Structures are given as C-alpha cells and as structure tokens.
Amino acid sequence: MSKQVVIVGGGVIGLLTALNLAADVDQVVVCDQGEVGRESSWAGGGIVSPLYPWRYSPAVTALAHWSQDFYPQLGERLFASTGIDPQVHTTGLYWLDLDDEAEALAWAAREQRPLSAVDISAAYDAVPVLGPGYRRAIYMAGVANVRNPRLVKSLKAALLALPNVTLREHCQISGFLHEGGRVAGVHTEQGVLAADEVVLSAGAWSGDLLQTLGLRLPVEPVKGQMILFKCAEDFLPSMVLAKGRYAIPRRDGHILVGSTLEHAGYDKTPTGDALESLKASAVELLPALADAEVVGHWAGLRPGSPEGIPYIGAVPGHAGLWLNCGHYRNGLVLAPASCQLFSDLLLGRAPIIDPAPYAPEGRLG
Numbered sequence: 001m002s003k004q005v006v007i008v009g010g011g012v013i014g015l016l017t018a019l020n021l022a023a024d025v026d027q028v029v030v031c032d033q034g035e036v037g038r039e040s041s042w043a044g045g046g047i048v049s050p051l052y053p054w055r056y057s058p059a060v061t062a063l064a065h066w067s068q069d070f071y072p073q074l075g076e077r078l079f080a081s082t083g084i085d086p087q088v089h090t091t092g093l094y095w096l097d098l099d100d101e102a103e104a105l106a107w108a109a110r111e112q113r114p115l116s117a118v119d120i121s122a123a124y125d126a127v128p129v130l131g132p133g134y135r136r137a138i139y140m141a142g143v144a145n146v147r148n149p150r151l152v153k154s155l156k157a158a159l160l161a162l163p164n165v166t167l168r169e170h171c172q173i174s175g176f177l178h179e180g181g182r183v184a185g186v187h188t189e190q191g192v193l194a195a196d197e198v199v200l201s202a203g204a205w206s207g208d209l210l211q212t213l214g215l216r217l218p219v220e221p222v223k224g225q226m227i228l229f230k231c232a233e234d235f236l237p238s239m240v241l242a243k244g245r246y247a248i249p250r251r252d253g254h255i256l257v258g259s260t261l262e263h264a265g266y267d268k269t270p271t272g273d274a275l276e277s278l279k280a281s282a283v284e285l286l287p288a289l290a291d292a293e294v295v296g297h298w299a300g301l302r303p304g305s306p307e308g309i310p311y312i313g314a315v316p317g318h319a320g321l322w323l324n325c326g327h328y329r330n331g332l333v334l335a336p337a338s339c340q341l342f343s344d345l346l347l348g349r350a351p352i353i354d355p356a357p358y359a360p361e362g363r364l365g
C-alpha cells in the first residue's frame with residue numbers, strides 16, 4: 001500500500017505496530033519524545049497474562065488469549081532476526097488465598113484455560129521458598145513472563161534493520177496537522193511531518209494529545225512502582241501472587257516484585273513508602289528475600305483506561321487519525337493482538353478478532 005504512516009510513541013505498542021505495518025506500507029516513521037521503549041513498556045513486569053484474568057471483560061480476554069498463543073513465536077522471531085532474546089519464560093503462576101477462587105475456576109472452565117485448584121501442599125512442594133501460612137492455591141500452567149526491557153530493545157533493533165522504517169527519538173509531537181478535512185501529519189519541535197495516516201500510541205500521554213483536537217480520551221497515567229532482587233537462578237520456579245502483589249522470576253535469577261497503583265499525575269519518582277511496602281510484600285511471599293539486596297527500584301506510568309479496554313481503530317470525524325492506546329495494566333500481554341488487529345484495520349484486511357469493543361467511536365467525549 002502506497003502510504004506514509006507516522007506513529008506517535010515508541011513503546012511496545014508503537015514499535016510492534018510499526019513492525020506489523022512495515023511490510024505493507026511505503027514508509028513508517030516512529031516519533032518518541034524520549035528514547036523508544038523507555039517508559040511503561042520498560043518499567044512493567046512482563047507477565048503474559050492479566051493479573052486476575054477472570055475479572056476482565058471478554059474484550060480484554062480475547063486480546064489476551066490471542067497474544068498468549070503468539071508470544072513464544074514472537075520471542076523466537078525477534079531473537080532470530082536481532083540476536084536479542086526477549087526471554088519468554090514459561091513458569092506458570094500460583095494465586096494464593098484468593099477471595100474469588102470460585103469465579104476464577106468458573107472462568108477457566110468457560111474459557112478452557114489450564115487453571116485449576118491445587119492442594120496447598122503441592123504449591124509448597126513446587127515453590128519451597130513460599131512463605132508460611134497460605135491455605136489455598138490455584139495454578140495456571142503455561143503462563144509466561146517476557147523480559148520487557150529486552151523485548152523493546154529487540155523490537156527497536158528489528159525496526160532499525162528495515163529500510164523503510166525511521167525511528168525519530170527525542171522528537172516530541174505537539175499536535176496534528178489538518179489539511180483538506182483530514183489529519184495529514186503531526187507538528188514536531190523540528191517542524192511538520194507529513195503523513196497519510198497518523199497513529200497515536202503515546203501510552204499514558206495519549207489523552208493530552210487528543211485534547212488538542214477537543215476530544216476527550218479517558219486515558220490517564222497510573223503510576224506503578226516495582227523492586228528487583230537478584231537470587232540464584234533456581235530460587236523461584238514459578239510466578240506467585242497474593243494480596244495483589246506478585247513475584248516474577250527471570251531466567252537469570254532476577255526477581256521482580258510489584259507493584260503499586262497510584263494516581264500521581266506524570267510523577268515517576270520512586271518513593272520510600274513504596275519501597276518499604278513492596279519489600280514487606282516480598283518477604284511475606286518469599287521470606288528468604290529478607291536477606292537479599294534490592295538491586296533496583298523504579299516507577300512507570302501505565303496508560304489507565306476504563307476497564308482496561310484499549311482504544312484500537314480510527315478516530316471518528318478525523319480521517320487519517322488512528323488510536324492504539326489505553327492498555328492500562330496489560331499492555332505487554334495485549335500488544336501482539338492489539339497491534340495485529342490495528343494493522344488489519346488500517347490496511348483494510350479481515351480483522352483477527354471482532355474490533356467492535358475497542359473502536360474509539362462512541363467512547364470519546
């Protein structure tokens with residue numbers, strides 16, 4: 001298709017959108033106000049599942065299932081083409097002492113997911129470092145985590161190798177160019193960048209940009225803090241989750257513990273209170289972490305949206321402008337399906353899933 005596409009925002013969503021479109025359009029330009037892949041997509045935990053998948057709408061579930069099936073091959077493809085391994089690490093996940101276990105099991109039966117109640121002694125056998133006192137567990141086999149900083153690094157490398165893709169870092173977009181009744185480009189600090197199609201995938205900042213058109217997109221920053229430990233490679237064989245806090249093992253023994261959920265505007269400062277609270281959760285889950293050093297502590301801004309349902313599709317009344325944003329707590333897991341669906345819509349192909357629940361139409365104020 002003879003088109004120039006400009007993508008605003010180079011997080012996992014913008015980068016994967018670019019990769020999907022590159023094979024079918026003339027030119028793709030990704031603009032990021034900082035370096036690509038350094039915001040929420042770097043800061044997240046990378047669990048390739050919503051934290052409590054049964055609490056989400058069918059719209060989120062449909063994207064999650066498609067993506068979960070696709071992740072291993074995405075990881076392999078990126079590793080093969082760039083030499084950077086995103087490390088899709090399949091560990092399974094234990095939920096401990098859930099209040100809504102019955103709902104979880106009913107959802108799993110309905111959705112045919114490999115989630116089942118297990119005897120608590122089996123959970124302790126599988127995860128000997130688990131803290132004392134847990135009474136119930138459910139386990140989902142096959143759940144992976146992706147090492148998201150490497151995922152975005154490999155996406156960046158894959159794009160840099162493509163002759164028709166340009167990454168423009170430190171290039172802030174301040175608004176949209178209107179010409180002949182349609183959006184025909186973006187305003188950058190260095191001038192206008194013309195485009196046939198403009199894609200807004202600016203994560204937590206997407207709402208501000210759409211406001212320049214007088215449209216209200218209910219996407220807002222939701223701060224999340226996370227801490228990191230380094231343990232032996234075999235310290236934690238599975239992901240574990242209790243009371244909303246989780247521990248994620250990377251292949252090399254790094255353990256991430258997250259996360260907070262804070263409405264603090266665009267402030268990304270890690271705080272002492274969160275550090276103490278996350279450490280307390282870590283030690284309750286895995287007491288041996290009391291003797292481990294915290295080797296990292298950071299915050300990221302999730303693109304919060306109502307019910308976590310992303311906006312994917314054309315902006316009504318503004319031909320040439322598209323959204324792929326608002327993935328809230330699940331942007332890493334939902335990215336493959338969201339970006340495939342998005343490309344299907346922009347290129348006029350049959351969509352992989354019903355696009356109606358994600359359409360911006362009727363959801364913008």
Ligand SMILES: Cc1cc2nc3c(=O)[nH]c(=O)nc-3n(C[C@H](O)[C@H](O)[C@H](O)COP(=O)(O)OP(=O)(O)OC[C@H]3O[C@@H](n4cnc5c(N)ncnc54)[C@H](O)[C@@H]3O)c2cc1C
Binds near residue numbers: 174225330
């Ligand atoms: C602590 C934490 C834990 C998480 N854990 C998980 C998890 O386990 N699993 C999961 O699936 N998800 C998780 N998430 C959520 C996930 O990280 C996000 O949903 C996802 O990264 C959003 O991707 P994005 O590309 O939309 O946004 P981002 O990665 O934030 O990218 C947006 C980009 O747009 C750029 N930008 C913004 N404004 C402009 C502008 N005006 N001009 C140019 N560029 C602009 C920014 O610089 C940024 O690079 C977590 C998030 C956090 C913070």
